[in-house]
Amino acid sequence: MGRGRVQLKRIENSSSRHVTFSKRRNGLLKKANEISVLCDAQVALIVFSCRGKLTEFSSHSSSMDNILERYERCSHSEQLAGTNSDSQGNLSLELFKLTTRAEVLQKNIRNYEGEDLDPLSLKELQSLEHQLDNALKRIRMKKNQIMMESISERHKMEKALKDQNNxxxxxxxxxxxxxxITPPQQYPFDFNVSPPQLPSPPTLTLGGTREEGGAMLVGDNEAEAEAGPSNNIVMPPWMMFHMTS
Known part of the structure; x- marks a missing residue:
């Protein structure tokens, strides 16, 4: 039986839709490669799946950026020629360029992260590997430089601390x-210390005394207490000597 005609409508089954997309995409890439080789044509193919996965193809004679720039010039040549003073057209063209470059950069980032590698050819994979190797070498060189500078700085700090310690x-x-070497310090005399108190000389009184054998005897305390207070006259010893002589 011959193959029937496929009805063009959306496939509802997700797994069948994914399988059909993979088959049709591979066939489309094959046809694009054939027309670019047989006819020496510049071919650029960009496909986004329903999951947002990007698939692109460009002929070997030119890159995707060159084909897109040529497309921009050809598609906007009439508009730019007729509306040079129209700023809206310039803004639209600039927006288209920026959008295209952003998509290319996003694709490169995904490739650097190891994603979306299926559409890449062997030559493109080798080029990507070479770029990653060079980037890794530069990263290691910068890391080693920073480590050596840190070690040198720590050596300088250690030397400064040793000098300070010495x-x-x-x-x-x-x-x-x-x-x-310094002798012990001699402290001065303390003038605040008061001198020792000397005992006062005894005093002789006339009242309450009696004379026996040329000697003066002090009377009893009880008799003096009964007689009451008396006017005692203090006399120096030399006067007492003349009175007894």
Whole structure:
């Protein structure tokens, strides 16, 4: 039986839709490659799946960026020629360029992360590997440079701390030598200390005394207490000597 005609409508089954997309995409890429080789034509193919996966193809004679730039020039040549003063057309063209470049950059980023590698050819994979190797070498060189600078800085700090420690130890030794050579300090006399109190000389009184054998005897305390207070006259010893002679 011959193959029937496929009805052109959306396939509802997701797995069948994915299988059909993969088959048709591979066939489309094959046809694009054939027309570019047989007819020496510049072919650019961009396909986005329903899941947002990008698939692109460009002829070997030119890159995707060159074909897109040529497309922009051809598609907007009439508009740019007739509306040079129209700023809206310039903005639209600039927006289209930026959008295209953003898509290319996003694709490159995904390739660098190891994603969307199926559409790439062997030559493109080798080029991507070479770019990653060069980037890795530059990263390692920068890392080693930063590590060496950090180690050198730490050595300088260690040397400065050692010098400071030696200086402090030298100062301590000098102070210890000065303490051994310096004689003990003599403290001055303290004038705040009061001198010792000398005993006062005995005093003789006329009242309450009696004379026996040329000697003066002090009377009894009880008799003096009964007689009451008396006017005692204090006399120096030399006067007492003349009175008894």
């Amino acid at each position: 200086m402090l130890a030298k100062k301590v030794k000098e102070k210890e030598k000065k303490a051994l």
